[in-house]
Amino acid sequence: MAIQIIIWMSAFLCLVQVLSMPMPCQLKGQLVRTTQNLLRDMGGHFPVECLQDNVFMEFPATAFATSGGPQLSSSGAKALYETLKNIDTLFGTDELPTMWDQQKLEYFQNIVYRQIEESKCMMSSVDTSDYPIRAEGLKTYFGNIAAVLKEKNFSYCAWEVVRKELLYTLEFILKHNSDSLLWSNRT
Numbered sequence: 001m002a003i004q005i006i007i008w009m010s011a012f013l014c015l016v017q018v019l020s021m022p023m024p025c026q027l028k029g030q031l032v033r034t035t036q037n038l039l040r041d042m043g044g045h046f047p048v049e050c051l052q053d054n055v056f057m058e059f060p061a062t063a064f065a066t067s068g069g070p071q072l073s074s075s076g077a078k079a080l081y082e083t084l085k086n087i088d089t090l091f092g093t094d095e096l097p098t099m100w101d102q103q104k105l106e107y108f109q110n111i112v113y114r115q116i117e118e119s120k121c122m123m124s125s126v127d128t129s130d131y132p133i134r135a136e137g138l139k140t141y142f143g144n145i146a147a148v149l150k151e152k153n154f155s156y157c158a159w160e161v162v163r164k165e166l167l168y169t170l171e172f173i174l175k176h177n178s179d180s181l182l183w184s185n186r187t
Helices: 003-020 028-043 047-053 074-091 101-120 120-126 131-151 154-176
Strands: none
Touching: 028 154, 047 154, 074 101, 074 131, 074 154, 101 120, 101 154, 120 131
16 A cells, blocks of 8 residues: 555656646747648649739848857747737738638648747747847838738738748748757657
């Protein structure tokens, strides 16, 4: 009987120890990749009929720049967080294209929201020295994207331009900031 109590107490203490371990405050790389894949797959290639609506938007690469090493600073991590919030805001309208795969679109929106919720902890430890520059670049970029949507009355082609830009953004993050993302079982 005493051995059973000791075994149960040991198992309980191990469980408490594991559950009390701090979780890393990083965006999950696999979720960013899934977000990018869903966005890519929900609409296919950029439609030929939308080429006349395609506009150049300067991408704010400096918002995601690392300072020396492969890891983003805390303000760079906040830029990733703000990017997700901006994506969520863009897709928060009722005027989404019906020509896209609606199931993938809904899954995309849910994963973006999940990433925002799970990475709010990044906001508490922000190095503010270079964040204003990053924030201004993001504000301009996403402001331009929103302006295209409004200017083109949330048309299908306007959404395709948005999708193209966001695909580039997510691809850039995965390519240049992969070391700053949390990956499970990465080989």
